[in-house]
Amino acid sequence: MLRKEWPLITNTILAQLAAGLFIFLAWDRIVLSRESLQLALTSTAQGLAWTGPVIVLAMLLSLFHLGKPFRAYRAMANLPVSWLSWEIFFSGAFLLLWIIFMVFESSDSIALPLMVAAGLVGLLNVISMSNIYSSTGRPGWKGTGTYLDFLGSTLVFGSVGAAFFLSAAGLDAAMVKVLTYFPLLASVLILVIELIVILHFVSTQMALTDDFSLDQLASSSDLNEALLKKYQNIAVAGWLLSVLGVLMVMLYLSGLLQFSLLLSFLLVLIGELLGRYGFFMLVGESEEASQYITAVSHARHGN
Amino acid sequence: MGNKRLVMLIDINRCIGCHACAVACKANNNLPNEIWWNQVLTHGGKSMDTPRGQYPNLQLQFLPLACQHCDNPPCVKACPTGATYQADNGIVMMDYDKCVGCGSCILACPYKYVRQFNEKEPQYMLDFPTGNEGVPAQQKGTVSKCTFCHTLVAKGETPACIEVCPVNARYFGDLTDKESTVFKVLQENQHLQLLTERGTNPSVYYLTGRKPQDGHKQ
Numbered sequence: 069m070l071r072k073e074w075p076l077i078t079n080t081i082l083a084q085l086a087a088g089l090f091i092f093l094a095w096d097r098i099v100l101s102r103e104s105l106q107l108a109l110t111s112t113a114q115g116l117a118w119t120g121p122v123i124v125l126a127m128l129l130s131l132f133h134l135g136k137p138f139r140a141y142r143a144m145a146n147l148p149v150s151w152l153s154w155e156i157f158f159s160g161a162f163l164l165l166w167i168i169f170m171v172f173e174s175s176d177s178i179a180l181p182l183m184v185a186a187g188l189v190g191l192l193n194v195i196s197m198s199n200i201y202s203s204t205g206r207p208g209w210k211g212t213g214t215y216l217d218f219l220g221s222t223l224v225f226g227s228v229g230a231a232f233f234l235s236a237a238g239l240d241a242a243m244v245k246v247l248t249y250f251p252l253l254a255s256v257l258i259l260v261i262e263l264i265v266i267l268h269f270v271s272t273q274m275a276l277t278d279d280f281s282l283d284q285l286a287s288s289s290d291l292n293e294a295l296l297k298k299y300q301n302i303a304v305a306g307w308l309l310s311v312l313g314v315l316m317v318m319l320y321l322s323g324l325l326q327f328s329l330l331l332s333f334l335l336v337l338i339g340e341l342l343g344r345y346g347f348f349m350l351v352g353e354s355e356e357a358s359q360y361i362t363a364v365s366h367a368r369h370g371n
Numbered sequence: 372m373g374n375k376r377l378v379m380l381i382d383i384n385r386c387i388g389c390h391a392c393a394v395a396c397k398a399n400n401n402l403p404n405e406i407w408w409n410q411v412l413t414h415g416g417k418s419m420d421t422p423r424g425q426y427p428n429l430q431l432q433f434l435p436l437a438c439q440h441c442d443n444p445p446c447v448k449a450c451p452t453g454a455t456y457q458a459d460n461g462i463v464m465m466d467y468d469k470c471v472g473c474g475s476c477i478l479a480c481p482y483k484y485v486r487q488f489n490e491k492e493p494q495y496m497l498d499f500p501t502g503n504e505g506v507p508a509q510q511k512g513t514v515s516k517c518t519f520c521h522t523l524v525a526k527g528e529t530p531a532c533i534e535v536c537p538v539n540a541r542y543f544g545d546l547t548d549k550e551s552t553v554f555k556v557l558q559e560n561q562h563l564q565l566l567t568e569r570g571t572n573p574s575v576y577y578l579t580g581r582k583p584q585d586g587h588k589q
Binding site for chain 2: 135137140145146149150152153156205206285286287288
């Protein structure tokens with residue numbers, strides 16, 4: 069990895085958790101309000117209340133990535149062109165909308181447009197952070213791979229998180245199934261596509277590692293065979309945990325398994341964290357430059 | 372960008388891998404111990420300065436590499452604070468006072484290790500600063516990189532790596548000036564830019580050999 073990337077791993081995961089949870093629970097509240105406004109409020113309030121602290125935690129953790137955290141206030145100065153500036157803007161806007169939403173939660177006429185706006189901003193936040201990595205042109209991140217990963221995590225967290233919080237709020241299991249079954253199915257589908265993309269990417273890159281050109285020597289993306297194998301192992305392990313978590317929720321909602329949905333939620337969280345760790349491994353920093361620096365430094369120090 | 376386009380030419384057939392350019396860069400810019408803006412990578416074996424292949428069929432070449440001062444720099448677009456910017460003469464610059472150390476420029480840069488992160492408070496082997504007057508001080512927690520020795524260029528001089536090269540493998544000048552050495556050398560030589568498919572249009576050209584002359588046997 070380039071530097072210690074754990075703040076970015078946790079920041080992206082938590083931001084996607086907050087966005088996914090908010091979007092799906094907001095949708096569930098709209099659907100449930102057709103039955104009963106009170107039922108809609110009581111079933112979704114707890115989950116929606118959690119999304120604010122989650123995005124705050126995501127933003128705080130991202131500060132640990134900065135070399136100069138006290139200059140973080142400058143980070144929206146390049147909004148016209150920088151996707152990172154946009155990500156920070158949307159994170160802040162999501163938090164602001166969430167606060168206003170919480171204040172006016174019981175007023176349906178104000179809360180509804182606020183929910184829609186916050187959900188949209190949460191989604192734009194995920195798209196902005198996808199653009200940061202996708203636009204680098206690095207083999208592991210360019211194209212649709214990053215969008216699939218980040219939007220996929222948002223979907224998985226949203227569907228599993230909604231099922232967990234709706235059940236925890238005491239909503240009837242049959243009703244939870246009606247609300248979350250199709251999002252859970254979509255999550256399984258996205259995860260299957262993600263696995264195909266991961267395996268295809270690794271096999272394609274493996275075939276390229278024998279290239280010996282000046283361009284490859286100069287490229288900041290050095291995906292050697294050992295790194296690719298390690299990435300594949302970690303990404304697949306994370307994928308298995310995520311799939312297991314989603315399937316367990318589906319079995320629970322079908323009445324075939326009885327357990328705490330918190331376990332599924334935690335499995336998905338760990339799975340997605342592992343997958344994101346693999347994602348950041350694909351920065352592919354070469355060891356060669358480090359060797360250069362070490363070698364020349366040793367020579368200068370006389371040892 | 373202004374009317375000038377400052378470029379650097381490096382003749383990779385002349386480069387002998389002596390690393391003098393790397394050291395001159397380090398001294399002129401008063402770089403901390405761990406920071407090397409200018410590197411000479413080995414296009415050969417897995418370790419530095421080693422060839423690849425089996426004796427007697429060995430291959431070894433050097434690739435001096437620093438910031439490519441791209442005409443279309445992705446680092447400028449990635450920087451959230453505007454700390455990375457492009458000067459009127461095309462040089463891609465860093466304002467350390469604006470840098471938050473997010474590393475976005477490092478991620479956006481397609482070239483290997485040309486930007487470096489000051490992980491710790493700058494430490495030096497010498498107890499006095501070296502190099503050119505006016506070189507900005509390195510700061511902990513910020514990213515830094517080659518500036519084409521902008522303080523020397525501002526005085527009408529050339530970057531430190533040009534002067535020190537013992538085999539005259541490097542040239543520096545304004546490519547828009549048709550009377551300049553760089554324009555003429557580029558016209559006369561086959562050359563390449565690195566990772567052109569990334570659309571960055573680097574300002575560093577690598578000379579790979581003389582162009583065939585009309586009427587001359589090759």
